[in-house]
Amino acid sequence: MMNEVSVCKIFTFDSAHQLIGHSGKCANVHGHTYKLEVVLKAPVIAEEGVSDEGFVMDFSHLKSIVKEHILSHLDHAFLAAGNEPVLESLQNTGSKIAKLGFRTTAENLASYICWRLLSHGLPVFSVKLWETGSAWAEVEAADIPAEGPLYRKFGDCDF
Ligand SMILES: Nc1nc2c(c(=O)[nH]1)N=C([C@H](O)[C@H](O)COP(=O)(O)OP(=O)(O)OP(=O)(O)O)CN2
Ligand SMILES: [Zn+2]
Secondary structure: OOOOOEEEEEEEEEEEEEOOOOOOOHHHOOEEEEEEEEEEEOOOOOOOOOOOOOOOHHHHHHHHHHHHHHHHHHHHHHEOOOOOOOOHHHHHHHOOEEEOOOOOOHHOOOOOOOHHHHOOOOOEEEEEEEEEEOOOEEEHHHHOOOOOOOOOOOOOOOO
């Protein structure tokens, strides 16, 4: 058995959101180019002669999982808790919406992404989500209950 190593792959995606009830400017509909850092921690694969020998996981495999299960839903979408007045007109005009069912703070988004990736079998250690160039939230997988993050739920989550 090889020792455990951490590896990280970094992604970006562009989304809009609105923090209903925020006392400042984030009460407006606005957007971010989010930066997502996914850290895996697992033993290095020891099997001789296989493509993945010496990897925790092939970065390209990690990329395709994150793209399929996270980025395809969130990129160029409105990230909706479900209580935003603008939702109805976005739905009526066919805009892309990721209905998440929780207040779309960086903390909650990081927790949700981490939980989703865990549920797809990735050995996630932590997820860090940069909302702006100067602000991020980070969650360790070990701190998320198996049933999902403990944020307040507004309603359904689409994916
Ligand atoms: N703890 C949190 N605080 C705030 C969040 C959040 O998710 N968690 N989110 C927001 C807003 O969404 C806002 O868009 C980001 O706020 P802020 O960092 O203040 O954005 P700026 O563009 O002003 O960043 P600067 O780099 O300081 O210009 C608010 N708070
Ligand atoms: Zn914001």
